[in-house]
Amino acid sequence: MNVTLVQSLESAVPTMLFQQRHDDHSSAIVERGLTVQSSFNTVCAIEYLKSHNVDPKVIERVLLHPDQRRKAPH
Numbered sequence: 001m002n003v004t005l006v007q008s009l010e011s012a013v014p015t016m017l018f019q020q021r022h023d024d025h026s027s028a029i030v031e032r033g034l035t036v037q038s039s040f041n042t043v044c045a046i047e048y049l050k051s052h053n054v055d056p057k058v059i060e061r062v063l064l065h066p067d068q069r070r071k072a073p074h
Contacts, residue, residue: 030062
């Protein structure tokens with residue numbers, strides 16, 4: 001494999017994992033899901049997010065791995 005290609009792929013990975021969300025509608029749904037989780041429980045939050053067609057990988061990340069959440073812009 002080309003060294004330049006490997007370097008460019010390696011440098012792209014962190015950017016892809018931690019890009020800021022640009023979809024305000026999806027962001028609001030996820031925030032409401034987090035509110036549901038804190039007010040009720042994780043199962044209710046999962047159902048809420050599923051009912052709004054949030055990708056299962058996103059649901060898992062935001063509800064079960066808070067350290068992997070995107071940081072909200074200040």
